[in-house]
Structures are given as C-alpha cells and as structure tokens.
Amino acid sequence: MKIFADYHTHTVYSHGKGTIEDNVKRAIEIGLDEIAITDHGPAHVFYGLRKGDFKKMREEIDKINEKYPQIKVLMGVEANLISLEGDIDVPDELMKYLDILLMGYHEGVMPRNFRSALQLFGKNMASKYFISLREEMREKNTDAMINAIKKYKIDIITHPGAKVDIDTQKIAKAAKERGTSLEINSSHGYMTVEYVKIAKKEGCKFVINSDAHTPFRVGNFERGIEIAKKAGLTEEDIINAKG
Numbered sequence: 001m002k003i004f005a006d007y008h009t010h011t012v013y014s015h016g017k018g019t020i021e022d023n024v025k026r027a028i029e030i031g032l033d034e035i036a037i038t039d040h041g042p043a044h045v046f047y048g049l050r051k052g053d054f055k056k057m058r059e060e061i062d063k064i065n066e067k068y069p070q071i072k073v074l075m076g077v078e079a080n081l082i083s084l085e086g087d088i089d090v091p092d093e094l095m096k097y098l099d100i101l102l103m104g105y106h107e108g109v110m111p112r113n114f115r116s117a118l119q120l121f122g123k124n125m126a127s128k129y130f131i132s133l134r135e136e137m138r139e140k141n142t143d144a145m146i147n148a149i150k151k152y153k154i155d156i157i158t159h160p161g162a163k164v165d166i167d168t169q170k171i172a173k174a175a176k177e178r179g180t181s182l183e184i185n186s187s188h189g190y191m192t193v194e195y196v197k198i199a200k201k202e203g204c205k206f207v208i209n210s211d212a213h214t215p216f217r218v219g220n221f222e223r224g225i226e227i228a229k230k231a232g233l234t235e236e237d238i239i240n241a242k243g
Contacts, residue, residue, distance in 0.1 A: 001225055001228070001229070001234075001235055001238075001241050001242075001243070002241065002242050002243070003032075003208050003219075003221045003224075003225065003238075003240055003241055004032060004033045004034065004240055004241070004242055005032060005033055005034035005035065005036075005240040006027060006032055006034075006035050006036070006209055006210050006212065006218055006219050006221075006240075007034075007035075007036040007038070007074070007076070007100060007102070007155075007156060007207055007209050007240060008036065008038050008078065008102060008156070008158060008183065008185070008209035008210065008211045008212075009023050009035060009036065009037060009038060009209075009210060009211075009212045009218055010037075010038065010039050010040070010078075010211075010212065010213045011023060011037055011039055013037075013039040013049055013053055013057060014039035014040040014044070014047040014048065014049055015039070015040055015046075015047040015213055016039070016212070016213045016214065017213060017214045017215070018214060018215035020037050020057070020060055020061060020064060020073075021064055022215040023035060023037060023212070023215050023218050024064055024068055024071060024073055025215070026215040026216065026218040026219065027071055027218050027219060028068060028070060028071050030218070030219045032071060032218075032219055033071060033072065034071065034072040034073075034074065034240075035071060035072075035073055035074070035218065036073075036074040036075075036076040036099070036100050036102075037057065037061060037073065037074070037075060037076060038076035038077055038078045038100070038102050039053075039057075039077060039078065040077075040078050040080070040106070041077055041078060041079040041080045041088065041089040041090055042089050042090070043080045043082050043089030043109045043110045043111075044080055044089075044106060044108060044109055044110075045108050045109065045110055046108050047108075048080075048089070049077065051091075051094060054077075054094045054097045054098075055097060057075060057097070058075050058097040061073050061074075061075045074099040074100045075097060075098055075099050075100075076098055076099060076100035076101065076102055076155075077090055077098060077101065077102065078102045078103070078104060078158055079101060079102065079103040079104075079154075080103070080104070080105075080106050080109045081103060081104070081105045081106075081109075081120070081144055081145065081148055082109060082110070082111050082112045082116065082120075083111060083112035083113060083116040083120065083144070084115065084116050084119055084120055084140060084143070084144050084147075085112075085116075085144070085147055085151075086144055086145070086146070086147025086148035086149070086150065086151045086152075087112050087148070087151070088103055088148055088152060089109070089110075100155050100156070101152065101153065101154050101155050101156075102154070102155065102156045102157075102158050102183075103148055103152070103154045103156075103157060103158065104157060104158030104159055104160075104162075104163070105141070105145070105163045105164050106163060107121070107125075107163065109121070119140060120140065120141070120144060123136070123137055123140075124137050124141065124164050127165075134165065137164070137165065138165040138166065138167060139167070141164045141165060141166050142166045142167040142170050142171060145157065145160075145166060145171055145174075146170065146171065146174040149171075149174045149175060149178050149180050150174065150178065153178075154178070154180050155180065155181065156180065156181050156182075156183050156207055156209075157171065157175060157180060157181070157182050157183060158183045158185065158209075158211070159183055159185040159188045159190040159191075159211070160182055160183065160190065160191055160195070161190050161191060161192065161195050162185065162188045162189075162190035168191070168195045168198045168199050169198050169199070169201070169202060171199070172198065172199035172200075172201075172202035172204045173202045173204075175199075175202075175204040175205075176202050176203050176204040176205075179205075180204075181204070181205045181206055181207040181239050182199055182204055182205070182206055182207070183206070183207050183208075183209055184196065184206055184207070184208045184209070184224040184227050184228055185209060185211050185224065186208065186209065186210050186211065186220055186221050186222065186223040186224035186225075187210065187211035187212075187213075187217070187220075187223075188211065189223055189227070191206075191227070192227065193227055193230045193231045196227060196228065196231035196233065197231050197232065200231065200232070200233065200237065205237065205238070205239050206228065206233060206237055206238050206239070207238060207239050207240050208221050208224035208225060208228060208238060208240060208241065209221075209224070209240075210224075228241075
C-alpha cells in the first residue's frame with residue numbers, strides 16, 4: 001500500500017513549526033503527488049488562523065504551485081466544531097479560498113453560543129470525571145458531528161474519536177451518505193483498529209494522514225497504514241492510497 005498524498009499538515013500559520021514551502025519541499029523529497037496545508041480554524045483560541053490569513057495563504061499556495069509543478073498543493077483548513085447544531089468556524093465568505101475542508105473536535109475553541117459552551121465543551125470535560133455524563137455526551141457529540149456533515153461539504157473528519165467519545169457507526173453512515181472520508185491519523189492513532197472495522201461495515205471511505213506539525217513529519221504514514229492493514233482495509237477503501 002502506497003499513500004500518494006498527505007491531506008492534513010500544519011505550518012507556522014497555526015500550530016506548526018515550518019512554512020508552507022518547507023512542508024511542500026519535504027513532500028517532494030519523499031515522493032508525494034499531493035499535499036494539503038490545513039492549519040487550525042479561526043475559533044481555536046491558541047492556534048487558530050486569523051481571517052486575513054486565508055487570502056494570504058491562498059496567494060502563497062498559488063505561487064508555490066507555479067514554482068513546484070511536480071506536486072499539487074491544496075489550500076485547506078482544519079475547521080473546528082463550535083456548536084451542537086453542527087456549525088464550524090469557517091464563515092461562508094472564506095470558503096472561496098479553500099480546495100479542501102477538514103473538520104474535527106478540538107478543545108481550546110471559542111464556541112458559537114453559551115449553550116454549546118456548556119454542553120459541547122463544559123460537559124465533555126466533566127464527563128472525563130463523571131461516568132453518569134458519558135452516554136449523554138456520546139450522543140450529543142455524535143449528533144453535532146452529523147449535523148456538521150449534513151450542513152457543510154466536509155471532505156475529511158479528522159481523528160474521529162480522539163478528543164471526545166462518538167458513535168462511530170452513526171458517524172460513518174452519515175459520512176458515507178455525504179461522501180466524507182474518515183481520517184486514520186498517524187499522529188494520534190485514531191481511528192483505532194476497532195473503530196475502523198465498525199466504520200468499514202457502513203461502506204464509508206477513509207484517508208490516512210500525518211497531521212504533521214513539523215516538515216519532517218510530512219508523509220509519516222507508518223502508524224496509519226498499520227491500523228488500516230490490521231482493520232482489513234485495501235487501497236479501494238482509502239482515498240489517498242494506491243497499490
């Protein structure tokens with residue numbers, strides 16, 4: 001199994017250590033055909049993109065695509081889930097800059113409203129300590145993600161199950177219906193083998209990404225490939241794999 005693209009990488013625009021060009025050079029060095037630059041969405045308090053960065057990054061990526069024609073560089077963002085209703089932190093007017101849209105649940109994010117702050121973030125934190133809240137939050141987390149999948153054209157759900165508990169089967173069913181891929185994250189180790197097996201039964205597609213925060217980790221797929229193979233996936237199940 002060969003992975004030909006890394007659709008989840010970060011740069012100095014958010015939580016990464018290298019520039020866009022640093023990531024691209026590394027991708028070329030290891031023989032990738034495509035790479036996406038997907039820094040954190042604006043609602044992330046500590047690492048989020050400024051809204052003005054979208055245009056700046058788009059222009060930089062367009063120039064890099066001209067400079068390095070041997071690889072396709074995509075402009076993306078790892079958007080944040082910010083409400084129970086499935087809202088994300090990328091306004092409609094910024095979508096025009098994107099080639100690819102990723103979305104995941106993260107902590108340290110500014111929620112859309114007080115209700116979501118209490119339910120989606122406060123109760124999830126509390127559920128780590130109070131077992132009685134866990135089933136309730138599993139259902140709410142799942143519904144919020146499904147709402148987002150239905151509301152937006154999301155290409156990839158990042159590291160599902162890594163930050164909060166979800167119903168993998170329900171997420172996978174919604175992803176299949178909308179053509180959204182579920183990420184096997186080589187950094188976090190999510191989805192786990194168990195989660196992948198559950199999702200595969202629903203017929204959804206997967207993607208193996210590095211979630212690189214340094215240029216050196218771009219294209220580091222070893223852990224993700226191992227998970228995929230143990231779960232019985234083939235190249236046909238993975239959008240960025242070939243035999």
